[in-house]
Amino acid sequence: MxxxxxxxxxxxxxxxxxxxxxxxxxxxxxxxxxxxxxxxxxxxxxxxxxxxxxxxxxxxxxxxxxxxxxxxxxxxxxxxxxxxxxxxxxxxxxxxxxxxxxxxxxxxxxxxxxxxxxxxxxxxxxxxxxxxxxxxxxxxxxxxxxxxxxxxxxxxxxxxxxxxxxxxxxxxxxxxxxxxxxxxxxxxxxxxxxxxxxxxxxxxxxxxxxxxxxxxxxxxxxxxxxxxxxxxxxxxxxxxxxxxxxxxxxxxxxxxxxxxxxxxxxxxxxxxxxxxxxxxWAGANRGGALHEGPLExxxxxxxxxxxxxxxxxxxxxxxxxxxxxxACRPGPLPGLPPRPASRAPRPRPCSPAGRPRPPCWRRWAARRRPPRCRPRSRSWGSPGVWCATRWTCPGRGSRTR
Known part of the structure; x- marks a missing residue:
């Protein structure tokens, strides 16, 4: 060593x-x-x-x-x-x-x-x-x-x-x-x-x-x-x-x-x-000889x-x-390294027809209501905007969609 x-x-x-x-x-x-x-x-x-x-x-x-x-x-x-x-x-x-x-x-x-x-x-x-x-x-x-x-x-x-x-x-x-x-x-x-x-x-x-x-x-x-x-x-x-x-x-x-x-x-x-x-995590400084100036x-x-x-x-x-x-190093210096590859955005999955899939909430809204399920309660956000429905299904308990 x-x-x-x-x-x-x-x-x-x-x-x-x-x-x-x-x-x-x-x-x-x-x-x-x-x-x-x-x-x-x-x-x-x-x-x-x-x-x-x-x-x-x-x-x-x-x-x-x-x-x-x-x-x-x-x-x-x-x-x-x-x-x-x-x-x-x-x-x-x-x-x-x-x-x-x-x-x-x-x-x-x-x-x-x-x-x-x-x-x-x-x-x-x-x-x-x-x-x-x-x-x-x-x-x-x-x-x-x-x-x-x-x-x-x-x-x-x-x-x-x-x-x-x-x-x-x-x-x-x-x-x-x-x-x-x-x-x-x-x-x-x-x-x-x-x-x-x-x-x-x-x-x-x-x-x-x-x-x-x-x-x-x-x-x-x-x-x-x-x-x-x-x-x-x-x-x-x-x-x-x-x-x-x-x-x-x-x-x-x-x-x-x-x-x-x-x-x-x-x-x-x-x-x-x-x-x-x-x-x-960025810090701050104070000016002045006694560090009594404004916070910077x-x-x-x-x-x-x-x-x-x-x-x-x-x-x-x-x-x-x-x-x-x-001038302080013997021999030639190494060249610049290649730039690291940037992470490309993940492509949105497409439907079989080649059209991009809609966001999850739209896919859910397009689904048919599960069979034998009945709405038990609803919660509301701003007036006229539906937020979530809680379903009660026989044999499955209750869940929120």
Whole structure:
């Protein structure tokens, strides 16, 4: 089995330096039948890795009730089949413009519970959640034949607090549950964020959208050694209801990406493919320095102006990024995968004469009344509209037609 480690200046795969060219793709924002195509699109762009969050509230709707946690494992299996590595960010807080930042509403609404702290009631639920989740991640680590090479501790904690004891507790929990690949933290390139969100002995990474040299200089003030990585290169942005669709010039974004790579750093495109926040799972934001501004709900689309758009198509930004990334990859890049076949609408059955069958209620209305049945009662809807008849048939009991 291969071994992935953090060296003094680079990531090492079996002792050899390797650069991570990653892209964010959230399995919960993409239909499972489309995972393979979207992962192949990432490979075609020149990436060798994919990153995903895990939303706690999606998989644990109520205390003690877990829903399809195995989807995480199925996605990681699809990543391995696509020939990519995986970076997993299990939170427990994830942000991601997702409802409540991924924290269950039943947890944050519990009186007295203080989320993202060492509060025992909070950590008790985190331990139970990680016990379920890590069964899907631990067996799929690189040193066990899987694709997982990095696991994150919390998420941008320096933007929220500075309790490094809480981070250490989470890191210890991940290790105790069997995570053996390197752990990391990610924060903005500000001194107070890196101080409050990083952890001794754990790889620190930074998130930004431009000015890579300044961002990495801030990281080096706190971490003189270790590989440089932009864990979130914001190549686009999300949209709010009633706001303008945010776009970023493809050539300018490609120039910012080139600057990251010229620094010798690894990168994770956020987002490589955004997908859709199905149902009511889209989150919201508040503006202002103290987040006391008006509530700004996010739209359902999480297209993010990503290089692979919401429909899975390559954009102009895709081709600019592919050109930049190809300089870091040996050999030619794979071509675009074929588009997955869309599901055709089911044809309506036809009568023997070739005419489409009428809807069920018309077919029923055309039938003759069953023999020896008599109407017992009728219920009425709007005046003059017949809704249903309840029949009583000898030997059959009563039924509603």
């Amino acid at each position: 291969s071994e992935f480690t953090v060296g003094e200046s680079a990531f090492l795969l079996d002792g050899r330096p390797v650069r991570l060219l990653s892209g964010a793709l959230h399995y919960f924002r993409v239909h499972e039948a489309q995972w393979g195509h979207r992962l192949a699109m990432l490979r075609a762009m020149g990436l060798n890795c994919v990153e995903t969050y895990v939303p706690w509230n999606l998989h644990q709707p109520r205390p003690g009730v877990f829903r399809d946690v195995r989807a995480v494992g199925r996605f990681l299996d699809a990543v391995r089949e696509a020939g990519l590595w995986a970076i997993v960010r299990p939170g427990p807080y994830i942000c991601a413009e997702w409802e409540n930042g991924g924290l269950p509403a039943w947890l944050t609404g519990e009186p007295g519970t203080r989320a993202r702290t060492r509060d025992e009631r909070y950590t008790f639920h985190v331990r139970n959640w990680f016990h379920q989740l890590l069964h899907e991640i631990v067996p799929r680590q690189l040193d066990r034949g899987g694709p997982v090479i990095l696991v994150q501790v919390e998420n941008e904690y320096g933007s929220y607090g500075s309790d490094t004891g809480h981070l250490a507790e989470l890191a210890g929990l991940l290790r105790a549950k069997g995570v053996t690949v390197p752990l990391f933290t990610s924060d903005g390139p500000e001194d107070h964020m890196l101080t409050g969100g990083s952890l001794p002995g754990v790889l620190a990474t930074v998130n930004f959208g431009s000015h890579a040299r300044e961002a990495f200089a801030a990281l080096r003030r706190h971490r003189p050694d270790g590989p440089l990585m932009c864990m979130e290169f914001w190549c686009g942005w999300f949209d709010h209801w009633a706001g303008e669709h945010v776009v970023r010039d493809p050539a300018e974004a490609a120039g910012a990406l080139r600057e990251i790579l010229e620094c010798g750093a690894s990168v994770n495109l956020y987002m490589a493919h955004g997908g859709t926040s199905f149902g009511g 709900p996010d739209v359902t689309s999480y297209d993010y102006d990503a290089p692979v758009d919401e429909y899975g198509r390559p954009t102009e930004k895709f081709w600019h990024f592919r050109e930049v990334l190809s």
